[in-house]
Amino acid sequence: METDSIVFHGTLQQLLEKVETGEMVPKLQASHAPMCKFFTAYYVISGIRHVVPLVHGPTGCPLYMSDFVRTRECCEIRGVPLEPTACTTLDESNVIYGGEGKLLDAAKEAYAKYHPDLIVILSCCCSGIIGDDVESIAREAEKQVGCRVLALKSEGFGGDFRSGYEDAFKLIMDLMEPPKTTMKGTINILGARWGPSPTEFNWDLDEIERLLSAIGIKVNAVIAGGCTVEQIRHAREVELNASWCYDWGQKLGDLIQQRFGVPYSRTGQPYGPEATREWLLGVATPLGMEKEASAVIERETREVEPDLAYLRQALSGKTAIIEISEFPGPIRALSLARMVEEFGAHPVVINVHPYTIKERMPSIKYILETGVNPEIILTKGLFKLGSFRSSKETEDELEAIVSGYDNPIFFGNSGRFPPCPVVNLTLMNPAFQPQYGYKGIRNIAALVRQALEYKDLPRSRLFKGMLYGAGKR
Amino acid sequence: MVPANGDEQTGRKTRSPEACSDPYLRCAFNGAALTALGVSRSALLAHSPQGCEYLVNAAFAAQECDYMETMTLCTKLCVDEIVHGGEDILARTIREVKELPIEALFVISACGPEIVGDDIAAVCETLQAEMKFRLVPIASPGFRGSQYDGIDIALDTILKQLVDGTVKRIPGSICLIAPHANANPTWPADLAWVKQVLMRLNIPVISTLTYRTPLSDIINSASAETCLVLSHDAGQKAADYLSASFGLDQVCKGIPLPIGMTNTQRWLSALGERFDTLKAADEMVAEGERMVTTTCRRKWPMARFLYRTPAAIVADATIGIPLVRFVTEEMEMTPKFIALYSGNRSVRDLLGGELKSLGLDPKIVYGTDVYTTRQGLREVVPRVVFGSTIERHAADGLGIPYVVEVVKMMRQFRMINREYFGYTGILNLFEAVQNEWTMAWRSREKRYRAKW
Numbered sequence: 001m002e003t004d005s006i007v008f009h010g011t012l013q014q015l016l017e018k019v020e021t022g023e024m025v026p027k028l029q030a031s032h033a034p035m036c037k038f039f040t041a042y043y044v045i046s047g048i049r050h051v052v053p054l055v056h057g058p059t060g061c062p063l064y065m066s067d068f069v070r071t072r073e074c075c076e077i078r079g080v081p082l083e084p085t086a087c088t089t090l091d092e093s094n095v096i097y098g099g100e101g102k103l104l105d106a107a108k109e110a111y112a113k114y115h116p117d118l119i120v121i122l123s124c125c126c127s128g129i130i131g132d133d134v135e136s137i138a139r140e141a142e143k144q145v146g147c148r149v150l151a152l153k154s155e156g157f158g159g160d161f162r163s164g165y166e167d168a169f170k171l172i173m174d175l176m177e178p179p180k181t182t183m184k185g186t187i188n189i190l191g192a193r194w195g196p197s198p199t200e201f202n203w204d205l206d207e208i209e210r211l212l213s214a215i216g217i218k219v220n221a222v223i224a225g226g227c228t229v230e231q232i233r234h235a236r237e238v239e240l241n242a243s244w245c246y247d248w249g250q251k252l253g254d255l256i257q258q259r260f261g262v263p264y265s266r267t268g269q270p271y272g273p274e275a276t277r278e279w280l281l282g283v284a285t286p287l288g289m290e291k292e293a294s295a296v297i298e299r300e301t302r303e304v305e306p307d308l309a310y311l312r313q314a315l316s317g318k319t320a321i322i323e324i325s326e327f328p329g330p331i332r333a334l335s336l337a338r339m340v341e342e343f344g345a346h347p348v349v350i351n352v353h354p355y356t357i358k359e360r361m362p363s364i365k366y367i368l369e370t371g372v373n374p375e376i377i378l379t380k381g382l383f384k385l386g387s388f389r390s391s392k393e394t395e396d397e398l399e400a401i402v403s404g405y406d407n408p409i410f411f412g413n414s415g416r417f418p419p420c421p422v423v424n425l426t427l428m429n430p431a432f433q434p435q436y437g438y439k440g441i442r443n444i445a446a447l448v449r450q451a452l453e454y455k456d457l458p459r460s461r462l463f464k465g466m467l468y469g470a471g472k473r
Numbered sequence: 474m475v476p477a478n479g480d481e482q483t484g485r486k487t488r489s490p491e492a493c494s495d496p497y498l499r500c501a502f503n504g505a506a507l508t509a510l511g512v513s514r515s516a517l518l519a520h521s522p523q524g525c526e527y528l529v530n531a532a533f534a535a536q537e538c539d540y541m542e543t544m545t546l547c548t549k550l551c552v553d554e555i556v557h558g559g560e561d562i563l564a565r566t567i568r569e570v571k572e573l574p575i576e577a578l579f580v581i582s583a584c585g586p587e588i589v590g591d592d593i594a595a596v597c598e599t600l601q602a603e604m605k606f607r608l609v610p611i612a613s614p615g616f617r618g619s620q621y622d623g624i625d626i627a628l629d630t631i632l633k634q635l636v637d638g639t640v641k642r643i644p645g646s647i648c649l650i651a652p653h654a655n656a657n658p659t660w661p662a663d664l665a666w667v668k669q670v671l672m673r674l675n676i677p678v679i680s681t682l683t684y685r686t687p688l689s690d691i692i693n694s695a696s697a698e699t700c701l702v703l704s705h706d707a708g709q710k711a712a713d714y715l716s717a718s719f720g721l722d723q724v725c726k727g728i729p730l731p732i733g734m735t736n737t738q739r740w741l742s743a744l745g746e747r748f749d750t751l752k753a754a755d756e757m758v759a760e761g762e763r764m765v766t767t768t769c770r771r772k773w774p775m776a777r778f779l780y781r782t783p784a785a786i787v788a789d790a791t792i793g794i795p796l797v798r799f800v801t802e803e804m805e806m807t808p809k810f811i812a813l814y815s816g817n818r819s820v821r822d823l824l825g826g827e828l829k830s831l832g833l834d835p836k837i838v839y840g841t842d843v844y845t846t847r848q849g850l851r852e853v854v855p856r857v858v859f860g861s862t863i864e865r866h867a868a869d870g871l872g873i874p875y876v877v878e879v880v881k882m883m884r885q886f887r888m889i890n891r892e893y894f895g896y897t898g899i900l901n902l903f904e905a906v907q908n909e910w911t912m913a914w915r916s917r918e919k920r921y922r923a924k925w
Contacts, residue, residue, distance in 0.1 A: 030546040030566050054493070058584060058615035060500025064527050066843075072883045075866040083864035084844065089494045095588060095616050105492035113493065113844055125522055125585040126616055129555060156522035157555050157585055193726025385570065387540045469541055 003368040005397045008378035012334070012349070013368055013374050019357045026358035032383045034359075036156035038124055040164030043069065043193040044172070045152070046083070047224030048232070050117040052110045055087045055135055056103050057124025062087045072429055080226075086110045090126050100132050106143035107149055115231040121151040127154030147465075148229070150174060162359050165193065169252040171223060172232060173259065179237040185287055187240045190256075190264075191249025192225025200430070203433035204440070205244050208270070208279075211437055214296045215284055223252070234258050240284045245269055247331040268370060269332060272339030272434045272444075273301060273308060291314040300438040307445035314420075314448050316344030319405040321420070322374075323398065323412035324352040329427075330360060332435070336425070337374040339444075345409070347374040350401060351382045351394060377401060378425050392468045409451065417464050421451035495843040497814045497863070497881075499600045500615030500738060504623020504707070504741045506532035507653055508631070509579035509611065511683025512691065516575050517546045520563050520593055521583030523549040525615075531829060536653060536684065546570060552587055559591045567600050567608070576688045577607040582629075587614035595825060607688070609634055612736040621815055624654050624707040628682055631691060632714055640696040645748055647671060648721060650679040651708025656789040656814070656861075656880035662892035667703060670741065670895070671819060674750045682711060695719040699747065705730065705790035705823060708813045722747075727819075729827060731894045733799025733903075734762055761896030774903040776909045779857060780818050782801035785810035787846050787860035790820040792893060796859055796879075797827050803899065804906070808833055812841035843867055877909045 008015060008024065034368070038057075042065050054215055055062040066085035074080045084236040088106045090099050103121065110119055119141070123134045132366050138151035151467050154164055169190075189208065209219060221231035242265040243249020253264030267282040268275055277297050284293030288443070318339050320340040324330045330352050337347035357364055379401070381393030395416060402408045402418040410418045413426035424447060425435065432443040502521070506529045509517050519529050526547040533545060548566050550559050563586075567578065582593045599607035610862045611630045613623050628651070652664040664684055671678055679697035680690035700721045702708040716720040731737035738758045745754025784806040786793050793813045800806045813820060816839025828834065836853055838845055847867040850858065856874055858864050861881035868876055878884055879893070879902065891901045 019609050028549075029570060030518075030548070031544055033523040033526035033547040033549055036522050039524050039527070058500045059494075059496040059498055059619065060503050060525070060528050060615040063496060063499040064531065065880075066495070067531075067883075071863055071866065076862060076883050080825060081869060082843075082863070084495050086493050086495055089491060089620070092616055095584075103490050105912075108491075109493035125555075125583070126588065129585060129588045156524040157550050157552055160523075282555070385546070385573075386544060 005380045005393075005400065006377055007380055007383070008376065010376060012352075012364065012376050013373050015352070015354070015356055015378075016361075016364055016368070019354045023131040024079050026354040027384050028353065028355045029383060035161040035164070037159040037161065037164035037167070037353075038122060038154040038156045039065070040161045040193075041122055041152050041154035041168040042164075044165055044168035044224050045120045046070070046074075046120065047193045047226060048118060048172075049226060050083075051229070051230045052084050052086050052114050052116040052119045054103075054106060054110050054119055054121045055085065055124060056090070056099065056106075056121055056124060056132060057087065057129040058090050060088055061124045069310050084110070084114050086114070088127075090124075094129055095126055098130060098132060099127060100137055103127075103134065103137045104144075107137065108144055111145035111147060117147055118175070119145070119147060120189065122147065122154045123152070124154070125156045128153065128158060136241065160359060165248060166251045166426050168193075169223075170255060171250070173255060175229060175232045176235045176256075177233045179234075181237055182428045183218070183220060183234070183237045184239065185289065186220050186238045187212070187242050187265075187283060187287075188220050188238050189225075189244050190241050190252045191243040191245050191247070192222050203430070204436040207434040207437040207439050208244060210439075211276075211280060211296060211300070212283065214300075215289055215292045217283065217287060217289065219385065233310070236262055238262065240265055240283060240286050242267065242279075245331065246366060247360055250362060250366070259354065266339070266366070268367065269335040271332070271335040271440065272342050273304075274342050274443065275335065275338060276437050276441075277301075304441045305449055306441050306444075311343045311441070311448060312444050314343075314452055315340055315409070318345045318405060318426070319408045320345040320347045321348055321398075321402055321405070321408055321412075321418065322349045323410070323416060324349060324356065330356045331363055331367075332358045332425075333411075334364075334372060334374070338367075338370075338372045339371075340411065341374075348377060348401075348405070349374045350377045350398065350434045351379060352376060353378075353382060360444065382459060395468050409448075415463075415467055417459050421455040423447050423451045475653060496619075497842065498619040498621065499531070500620060501617040501623030501626060502613050502615040503528040503532055504609050504620035504625075505581045505613030506623075507535055507620065508627035509609075510536040510538050510543065510545075510582060511681075511686055512577060512579070512631075513542070513655060513685050513687050514575055515577040515579060515688065516546065516570065516573055518548070518563075518570070518578055518580045518593065519583065520548050520559065520580055520586050521540075521550060522687070523547055524587055525583045528615075535660075544570075544573065544575075555585055555589055559586050559590060560593075560596050563593065563596050564592065564600060568603070571604055573606070575606050576724075577609055577612060578604070579609045581613050581891075584614040584616050587612060587616075597661050599605075603612070619815070620673045621654055621707040625710045628708065628711040629714065631682070631901060632694065632711060635688070636692050636694050636715075636719070637692050637721065638695050638719055640693050642698060642712050642768035643677060643696050644698055645675070646677045646679050646697045646699070647724070648679050648694050648700040648715065650700055650702045650715075651704040651706075652681060652684050652705035654707035654789075655791045656881055657792060657891075657893050658880070659887050659890035659892075663894040663898070664703065665890070666892045666895040666898065668759065670744070674744060674748055674753055676744070676748050676750075682708075690744055695721070697721055699724050701725055703791075705794055705820055709819060717832060724900040725865045727823065727826075729795040729798065729823065732792065732795035732898060733803050734765070734899065735798055735802055736795045737761065737895055737899075765896050765899050768900055769903070774907055776903050776906045778806045779906075782806045782857055783809040783853070783855045785850060785853065785855035785858040785864075786862070787812045787841065787858060787864050788816045790824070792880055794820070794824050794827060797824070797833070798831065799899070799902065800859065801831050801833065806857060808835045809855050810836045810838075810849050812838040812846050812849055814841060837905065842904040874904075874913050875909050879904050879905055 056361040134151040223229040265282040269281045270276040270279040379397035408420040414424040584653040593610040597610040680694045731740040741754040745751035862883040
């Protein structure tokens with residue numbers, strides 16, 4: 001199936017090779033800007049309770065964080081208390097003469113005002129360029145206040161969004177103290193971020209914790225999804241680390257393993273029965289709890305057997321067109337590809353940008369190692385200027401691609417209008433969460449059922465016009 | 474009355490009071506983006522690292538831009554451009570978008586490129602000949618100040634670069650300034666009310682700086698006879714420039730914006746007097762007050778039960794200062810604590826005049842931040858706060874029963890814009906109070922479960 005609008009059609013492995021050899025340039029167009037290093041570092045740090053993220057920069061950098069992450073996501077949506085987003089408010093004079101003195105004052109003031117368990121100084125573009133030595137100031141401040149003070153060089157220009165997550169996770173390791181004991185049957189869950197409550201999609205994490213609890217496995221800390229400094233201090237006392245999302249947890253897991261010798265369970269996301277089984281056994285087996293885990297898996301599988309049977313019957317022989325977009329996101333989409341294959345469908349993943357391949361290289365390679373190597377299609381619209389999620393080109397291209405397959409079903413979100421059943425997997429609809437584990441199987445079965453049973457109902461002319469302009473019907 | 478940044482109350486001696494702040498206001502870069510995005514048939518290119526694009530996105534939403542009409546772009550500067558300069562990537566990006574069907578491309582620079590000395594004006598000048606559209610460089614690094622400073626910087630640059638001083642004056646016309654420097658999350662409704670009033674008074678609007686403003690309107694701004702600043706936080710510098718350079722006469726200067734009956738009456742009368750339409754203005758006042766009164770008679774706002782309740786106002790000066798009189802006169806509460814996001818001289822003078830006229834002596838904080846606000850609330854313990862979602866959470870544990878969200882609200886979503894200006898604005902504010910009043914009565918705990 002080839003059309004003029006297709007710029008790549010092959011496997012994930014082939015796309016990876018093209019990116020690695022430079023044949024496909026992993027560069028986003030000027031209209032696409034992911035988060036900067038500072039943002040993602042802030043996301044991770046703000047996932048620790050009673051922390052003051054002290055932003056050494058002008059007011060613009062922290063404001064997005066305090067409005068979006070702190071007030072809306074944390075306070076309004078998750079109901080946690082208002083926590084500070086402190087800032088040194090660098091001005092023109094500080095840029096000329098340096099802001100180190102102000103930063104030291106700010107750290108002391110932050111301690112006096114907020115009584116935190118931890119202060120993390122985050123540098124921004126300004127403080128990075130003028131060369132303020134945030135690490136020395138942090139060391140000096142720590143002598144003068146009653147809590148740990150760490151510094152993270154997180155200038156926005158200093159790296160892509162991924163580097164902020166990874167550097168922040170690395171910094172957290174500095175808080176981990178030598179173990180005094182071993183917490184039997186206890187793990188840490190790694191790779192979370194955003195706010196002093198559980199990580200961004202609580203439901204998935206809740207499902208993981210439910211299943212672990214059923215096996216008898218305890219969780220010391222979700223790092224950094226609402227964990228305390230105390231929990232991080234004891235993080236090395238666990239028997240094993242695991243991640244809630246391979247993409248975000250693996251770096252920290254590998255680093256803790258290398259530096260402190262705590263083993264890390266390398267597993268993918270628990271989408272579908274096989275990946276869920278692998279995830280649970282990947283954690284339970286090293287803890288010597290394989291038998292308990294198998295019993296839980298068996299019981300849970302039995303309970304969702306009607307849903308599994310439905311998914312096998314509904315998806316067998318179909319072509320599952322899976323679109324990478326903001327939600328569910330690229331790694332989840334690849335996990336979905338594996339899941340639909342398990343139910344007898346042929347997965348075709350469309351529009352995973354070469355930039356995504358570059359930024360998520362370790363995860364992509366891991367996914368390939370596990371034998372997941374779906375068919376991939378990239379279209380011209382992916383590389384055009386403008387808003388991708390509402391791009392008329394990509395919508396038209398998607399519609400054309402879907403028309404070229406027999407028996408297609410679309411896995412993505414309801415912002416697309418392909419001429420086939422649409423499984424609305426957006427993470428923006430809490431009514432069908434979690435997607436992980438056995439509850440996830442039930443939810444995904446329900447979504448597939450809705451898509452197939454109501455495939456002939458009319459789609460919204462209003463929403464389509466909103467997204468792609470008038471005249472699209 | 475304590476005109477301070479909150480520091481005089483704490484008694485700190487050694488620390489700089491501004492060293493550690495939890496600010497309400499975004500930076501100058503955001504203010505510049507907010508202004509540029511109010512120009513229709515234009516695009517905005519942020520010469521910045523990629524994170525700054527999120528400040529542009531916030532401005533995009535605040536200006537109600539449509540992504541099918543307005544494109545935002547970013548040079549996404551990395552270490553290489555910070556070390557070696559980013560002018561090449563800027564030029565490359567401008568050339569990349571040269572086919573866009575726009576009339577202007579605003580190039581706004583952030584902290585990084587300004588510190589390393591990228592000359593965005595020179596790049597734009599060099600490339601202008603190749604472009605079908607106008608290039609407008611605006612140097613607006615975040616460290617130049619708050620979002621209000623950014624609005625002033627952008628207005629200054631835009632006016633100096635674009636306004637044609639040779640156009641013919643249109644008698645009785647007006648130029649509207651800085652409607653977007655307003656913390657009402659649906660401020661375009663305030664602007665719409667102003668335009669409706671001006672239409673009824675037969676005062677033609679030459680340009681709006683800025684909201685969906687065609688480039689040609691901006692170019693013709695000097696043909697207005699007068700100008701009207703729609704914010705107490707920004708825009709005065711633009712008015713001064715238009716006055717000094719092109720002789721535009723500023724109207725309603727030094728009068729609180731039209732929130733509440735008295736402020737609206739005063740503001741409409743000033744317009745009526747200046748444009749010799751006092752009779753029409755008086756009619757609007759009478760009609761508006763009648764509408765509000767009869768509506769209240771039919772709907773019974775619960776605000777009437779809050780007589781002399783101690784209140785706090787935490788907002789920008791644009792909403793906050795006019796609210797003082799509205800809260801005191803129309804709602805009969807007693808402002809005990811006023812914390813404003815900004816605090817320039819004209820803001821202090823205006824608020825000072827209002828308080829003197831009303832005979833009030835509340836605790837005041839200018840240029841407040843979240844910590845200072847919470848400390849003020851803790852000290853004063855008002856029973857009602859007019860503020861934002863931030864105060865709802867910052868007031869947690871302080872025993873404050875009502876927080877009426879009127880600015881920067883995140884709890885409620887408005888699909889339809891609602892004004893605070895004018896007479897319907899009064900009803901909108903009563904509605905906000907009413908809804909909060911209902912919420913406060915709601916039981917915090919379920920006492921038992923129903924049997925069915």
